[in-house]
Amino acid sequence: MSATRERLPSSPFIQFLRWWLGALVCLAGLVIAVARGFDDTGFEALFVLCGAGLSIILMNLLLRVGISGDTDRDDEAAAREEFERTGRWPDERR
Numbered sequence: 001m002s003a004t005r006e007r008l009p010s011s012p013f014i015q016f017l018r019w020w021l022g023a024l025v026c027l028a029g030l031v032i033a034v035a036r037g038f039d040d041t042g043f044e045a046l047f048v049l050c051g052a053g054l055s056i057i058l059m060n061l062l063l064r065v066g067i068s069g070d071t072d073r074d075d076e077a078a079a080r081e082e083f084e085r086t087g088r089w090p091d092e093r094r
Contacts, residue, residue, distance in 0.1 A: 018060045025053030 029049025
């Protein structure tokens with residue numbers, strides 16, 4: 001990994017979308033289930049909204065993993081260019 005790699009921009013709004021939105025959707029399912037007294041409709045709301053909230057969080061995690069793969073490929077391409085130019089890998093000792 002490159003020591004100079006920049007992190008993706010992360011504003012408070014992006015942090016909210018990444019983590020807190022999914023948590024709030026799960027919490028809404030729990031609130032509905034408690035408000036309905038854990039009847040059949042309450043359990044359905046709990047499971048549906050927790051599934052949706054966890055899906056939001058999982059999509060964000062998978063997006064982050066995909067982006068990190070792109071930077072690894074960029075590092076590999078830069079190392080190959082260095083090898084073509086100098087005849088050695090950037091992390092090789094002389």
